[in-house]
Amino acid sequence: MRSLAGTFRAKWAIPILLVGTLVFLGFSPVLLEGLLKGLFPLEAQWLYPRESPAVLLWEHLRLVAVSSFLAALAGSLLGIVATRRFGRPFLPAIEDLLSLGQTFPPVAVLALAVPAVGFGFKPALLALFLYGMLPVARNAIDGLESVPEEVKDAARGIGMTPARVLRKVELPLAMPVIMAGIRSSVVINVGTATIGATIGAGGLGVPIVAGLIGENPAYVLEGALLSALMAVVLDQGMARLAPFAHREGQA
Numbered sequence: 001m002r003s004l005a006g007t008f009r010a011k012w013a014i015p016i017l018l019v020g021t022l023v024f025l026g027f028s029p030v031l032l033e034g035l036l037k038g039l040f041p042l043e044a045q046w047l048y049p050r051e052s053p054a055v056l057l058w059e060h061l062r063l064v065a066v067s068s069f070l071a072a073l074a075g076s077l078l079g080i081v082a083t084r085r086f087g088r089p090f091l092p093a094i095e096d097l098l099s100l101g102q103t104f105p106p107v108a109v110l111a112l113a114v115p116a117v118g119f120g121f122k123p124a125l126l127a128l129f130l131y132g133m134l135p136v137a138r139n140a141i142d143g144l145e146s147v148p149e150e151v152k153d154a155a156r157g158i159g160m161t162p163a164r165v166l167r168k169v170e171l172p173l174a175m176p177v178i179m180a181g182i183r184s185s186v187v188i189n190v191g192t193a194t195i196g197a198t199i200g201a202g203g204l205g206v207p208i209v210a211g212l213i214g215e216n217p218a219y220v221l222e223g224a225l226l227s228a229l230m231a232v233v234l235d236q237g238m239a240r241l242a243p244f245a246h247r248e249g250q251a
Helices: 002-027 029-039 053-082 088-101 106-117 121-145 149-157 162-199 205-214 217-250
Strands: none
Touching: 002 029, 002 053, 002 217, 029 053, 029 217, 053 088, 053 121, 053 162, 053 205, 053 217, 088 121, 106 121, 106 162, 121 162, 149 162, 162 205, 162 217, 205 217
16 A cells, blocks of 8 residues: 555656645735746836736636547547548548648637637637547558457457447557647647637637737736646646556447
8 A cells, every 4th residue: 555655656756746836826925926026027017907817717628628528529520431441532631731730830720710700719619629630530540450360350350340440459459659649739739729819719829829919028927827838737737647447448
């Protein structure tokens, strides 16, 4: 029991510390303001005055969570469809589209979403969904394609249906690669969501944009520090949870 507790502490100590730091800074404006005041003593204001850090943090997290969930779901489904017998003829075209899509800068994706659905939360969600889906779909295809053919043949040989082979054999073996794609997608979305402030989506990009316009580095650091902490927290949390997802897939 003692060794298990020690392993748990060693594995989760850094993520818990990072979460605590993020929550403490987000929900303790006095502490965050004191930090920024110490770094930029010549500025007249140190925190973005129109919204509290907690509200900006929540807006950012909501945008990232919804878009990343939809991107993970759609990207995984696209990878599954592309590697099935009926989808294989389209696999080269899908791979080319994924490669092409990843060359688009995030700002361009956001700009293209605005004419379709206007300003605010919806275009940012659409852009993050489309951009975040690319690494998930790419990794889903790579992971499923890497499953050895003899393993699938053995599963069919004991009477498994194609759907059961996918659920019990292919997905569990491909899960580490798929989870790596989801992890990359989430981190990308945390950074890209800051640009969403330019189209009225709110979040931690708001003080960054306000600081750039008003030449106030304290505002810029307020948004950048919290968004960077969020990215690290989500990345480290998903890295720790990935083995559990792999074991659940094998169950």
